[in-house]
Amino acid sequence: MTDLLDPTNDYVFKRLFADAPDLLVDLINDLRPDLPNITSVEVLNPTIEASELTGKYIILDVLARDGEGHCYNVEVQVRRYGAWHKRGLFYLARTLGLQLGSGEDYQELRASVGLHLLDFDLFMETAAERAQAVWRFEMRDERQPDVTLGNILQMNLIEK
Known part of the structure; x- marks a missing residue:
């Protein structure tokens, strides 16, 4: 029997979705x-450059776009470190900012x-009090969470 490759490995994770985009559509x-x-996605960064393998980490594990133009940054994170969420928010804002060229309509x-x-x-501080593993963050008013700026920026987290 052969051992399966670890899907939490950046290389395996990226190859999995680049080679089987239907799995990415389902996710x-x-x-x-x-x-x-959606019925299909275009993986915008299907290859892994040699410099990524020797660098600190692979930037944007999987970057995809669906037929309507929505962009997806799909990442796997195996280690908890202090600034990972800031990096994730930076990538999210960057994918939004790169959608338009000069003079294009914000619409x-x-x-x-x-x-x-x-x-x-x-x-972890609330893990004992909740049975929640899927989180979704969007732009909402602090005092009136029903008042939202829409779902144009959203961060989805799935915990272990």
Whole structure:
């Protein structure tokens, strides 16, 4: 019997979705119920450059776009470290900012969605009090959470 490759390895993770985009479509559809189901995605960074393998980490494990233009940054994170969420937010904002060129209408912006698969519990201080492993963050008013700026920026976290 042969051992399977570890899907939390950056190289294996990226190759898995680049080689089997239908799996990525299923993951995205399961995690963004407020948007219409997609039928296909274009993986925008299917190859792994040699410099990425020797660098600190692979930037944007999987960057994809669906037929409506919504962008997805799909990452796996196996180690908990202090600034990972800031990096994720930076990538999310960057995928939104890179959608438009000079003079293009802001109405053309599509959702930028971060999908982060975490191999740890991020919110450990509340882990005993909750049975929640899937988190979704959007732009909302602090005092009136029903007042929202829409779902154009959203960060989805799936904890271990």
